[in-house]
Amino acid sequence: MNHDTTNQLRLSGEPGPDPADRAVESALDQLGQAERSSAPPTLESRLLASTQALLAKSGAVEAPPVIARVSSFSWSLRIAAAIAVLACVGAAWLAVRSPAPAVATTSTVAALEEDIDAIITTASFADAGFADELDKLDADTLNFGQSSSGQDWLDLIEETSL
Amino acid sequence: MTRVASRDDREPDAGERLADLLARASTGDNDAWRSIIDLYARRVFALAKSRCGDADLAEEITQSVFATVASTLGAGGYTEQGRFEPWLFRITMNRVRDEARRAKRAGVSLESTSAPILAAPSPARGLAPATLAKLRQGLGELSDADREIIELRHHAGLSFKEMTEMLNEPLGTLLARHHRALKKLRNFLDAAGVTSPLGDNEATDDSKGAGTES
Numbered sequence: 355m356n357h358d359t360t361n362q363l364r365l366s367g368e369p370g371p372d373p374a375d376r377a378v379e380s381a382l383d384q385l386g387q388a389e390r391s392s393a394p395p396t397l398e399s400r401l402l403a404s405t406q407a408l409l410a411k412s413g414a415v416e417a418p419p420v421i422a423r424v425s426s427f428s429w430s431l432r433i434a435a436a437i438a439v440l441a442c443v444g445a446a447w448l449a450v451r452s453p454a455p456a457v458a459t460t461s462t463v464a465a466l467e468e469d470i471d472a473i474i475t476t477a478s479f480a481d482a483g484f485a486d487e488l489d490k491l492d493a494d495t496l497n498f499g500q501s502s503s504g505q506d507w508l509d510l511i512e513e514t515s516l
Numbered sequence: 517m518t519r520v521a522s523r524d525d526r527e528p529d530a531g532e533r534l535a536d537l538l539a540r541a542s543t544g545d546n547d548a549w550r551s552i553i554d555l556y557a558r559r560v561f562a563l564a565k566s567r568c569g570d571a572d573l574a575e576e577i578t579q580s581v582f583a584t585v586a587s588t589l590g591a592g593g594y595t596e597q598g599r600f601e602p603w604l605f606r607i608t609m610n611r612v613r614d615e616a617r618r619a620k621r622a623g624v625s626l627e628s629t630s631a632p633i634l635a636a637p638s639p640a641r642g643l644a645p646a647t648l649a650k651l652r653q654g655l656g657e658l659s660d661a662d663r664e665i666i667e668l669r670h671h672a673g674l675s676f677k678e679m680t681e682m683l684n685e686p687l688g689t690l691l692a693r694h695h696r697a698l699k700k701l702r703n704f705l706d707a708a709g710v711t712s713p714l715g716d717n718e719a720t721d722d723s724k725g726a727g728t729e730s
Contacts, residue, residue, distance in 0.1 A: 375698045378705070382670035384643045385651045389562035389671055397561060397575065401553050401582050402546075409586040410544050 535596045542589040549589075553582065556601075560608050562671040566655065567612040577611045602682035605672050609664070647710055654704040662697035665690060 394400075534555075540548035560581050565574035584607055588594045594603070655663055668674045668682070676694075680687050 374702055375695070378698050378702050379670075381643060381647065381651055382666060382701075385648050386562055386566075386667075386670040386673065388643075388648055389565050390558040392565065392571065393558050393561040394571075394575065397578070398550075398553050398557050400575075401557050401579060402550055404579055405553075405582045405586040406546055406549065408583055409541065409546075409549055409590045 531598055534600060535598075538589065538594070538596045538600060541586075542592060542594070544590065549586065552585075556604060557582070559672050560604065563605065563608050563667055564612055566652070566667050566671045567609075568615055573615060577608065577615060580611050581607050599681055601674060602678050605668060605674060606682050608672070650705060650708050650710050651701070654701045654708075657704055658697055658700055662693055662700065665694050666697050666701075669694065 534552075537548045537551050537555075541552055557578060561574050561578045564577040564581075565571055568574055568577070581604070585594075585604065594600075655666060658666065664683075665679065668679055669676070674682065676687060676690055679685070679690050683690070
């Protein structure tokens, strides 16, 4: 009954299987056969019905779409990670800089105001000086015109060129 | 009639045929999957039923085992290297253990449900139902390790070589354990008055067994 040659693996000189053991083995074979036969006649068809869809469903899942989904998911993760890193860096920068800006802004505005005042003052000084210079230039021009009104310009040019 | 391939009726090219069936089933070939179910469903069922003693629960376990196999095959998660049967029956034993743990948590003994099966008539030829019932009872008296060897061998139809792959035990250890289990069973049957399970005293067994089971 038992055709499994592994059963005959015995050391040389070792007695063969006890006939009583063989009888028990044979009885167990029949018990196993009885258990297999006791399965409902529709066992296979029910198994097929319940697992067929599962097999087809699993088989229908192709690798590339899964890889694509994983890939796009991976890119989404990378973008999200980059945003998170930038946000963290920004937050850290703000945290480090946050006490200074209030003072800095105030001092910057004050300095800017001072600069503007200085520029305005300088401009006013410049404007004042420029006007004086214009008046002086105007006066010099007038004096020069009066002093040179009687002079021969050709003689003057000749003298200058010499 | 469904063909049940066990160690007793394997063909020389059974391995190649099985590899072909598994390869086709993994691509969604329903005929191949049907053939695999025909080959193994009853062996899985017999192992589960012997362990848990309940036909409905055994069928449930069988469904779960084949659902796992179908999912794994369909997903391309299994490559046949001549170890399908050890893998299949390892899944079965794991499911049986899960059920045993669940029953234990619920305070129900799986063995306690086996009483109707002990008295159930058996279609097996040659042995009286009472003798089969005694054998089942004797199995229940074995240690888990010894019983596992007997059930894998005689219910699931595994060879010793396949059992070494499944259990990661040396061949000599399994042979010794099997021999020891047979001896214990023989002693149990002797003590129960079943002197020869295959012998001439089947009529006696019937009368004794009927009295015992009732």
